[in-house]
Amino acid sequence: MNHSSRSARASAEAERLREVFAGAALDVTPSAVPLGAIERAGRSRLRRRRAAVLGVACGALLVPFAVAGLRDGTEPAPGTSVRPSPTRSASPTPTPAATAPEAPPVRTVAPGERVRVAPGIRIWLTPQGKHWSEPEQPDQFRSVVDGNLDMAAPGLTMQSSGKSGGQWFLSGIFHGPGTPARAEITTTGGPVTATVLTLPGNPGWGVWYAVTKLPPLAKGHVDPMDGITKVTVYDADDREIASLVTGAG
Incomplete structure (x- = not known):
């Protein structure tokens, strides 16, 4: 068998296969699309x-x-x-209530320097003596150079005036040897601390003062000042520089 005969036979077989596949394809029914x-x-x-x-x-x-x-x-x-986290507004820190500082027991002031004792009340010192002013009695003066006070010996004076609310303004001049360190008012209700004012150079005299309530009157007394029994100015060693004994009480 030659080469041409084999080629013809292969072509015939291929044609038969195409016919078989074509017939089989015509017998296949396509399925529906799954929409x-x-x-x-x-x-x-x-x-x-x-x-x-x-x-x-x-x-x-x-x-x-x-x-x-x-x-x-x-x-x-x-x-x-x-x-x-929720936003919170910062609250201010409470501020402690401010308290007025206590007056020092002894204060050295310049001549003519006015010291506020209470509303409407002022005290100032000059080399001539004690000056003070009150609403009803302005520009009062007590001299230490007019000879009415025996400056050669220890001594102490006291002036008083009543204030509203049962308060009393008490003050006076003291004189004597030594440097003052404190002053105390003895009353039938207990001791009251007073403030001392002096001029520079320790001239040998000064002023004491306090604003305080006085104790209730004892039986048989009509003057509120009867509740005061003594006023004393002390030095740093607690020795008396000058004092006044009222004899009341």
């Missing part, structure tokens, strides 16, 4: 995409809160979400 299944699958994929986008957005919102917590030195516990 419902395709639509459901598309909706499912769309829902999954939306859920993924929302998850990414929520994660982006929570990141600043987590960072804020780490900056504050705190860290959220595993499995818990971080929420921003």
Whole structure:
């Protein structure tokens, strides 16, 4: 068998195979396209995409809160979400009520320097003596150089005037050797601390004063000043520089 005979036979077999395949294809009936299944699958994929986008957005919102917590030195516990803490307005720290400082027991003042004792009451010293002013009695004066006081011996004077609310303004001149450190008014209700004013250079005299309530009157007494029994000015060693015993009480 020559080469041309084999080629002719192969061509005839190939033609028969094409006819067989063509007949078989005509006998195949195509199935219907599953449109419902395709639509459901598309909706499912769309829902999954939306859920993924929302998850990414929520994660982006929570990141600043987590960072804020780490900056504050705190860290959220595993499995818990971080929420921003509510903003609170800072309330002012209560300020303790201011209290007026107590007058020093002894104060050295310049000549003519006016010292406020109480509303409307002032005291000032000059080399000539004690000056004071009250609302009803302004510009009063008691001299230490006119000879009415025996400056050669220790002594103490007292002036008084009643104030509203049961308060009394008590003051006077003291003189004697020594440097004053404190003054005390002895009353039937107990001791009252007074303030001492002196001029620079310790001239040997000064002024004492106090604003205080006096104790109730004892039986048989009508003058509120009867509640005062003694006024004393002491030095730093608690020795008397000068005193006045009233004899009341």
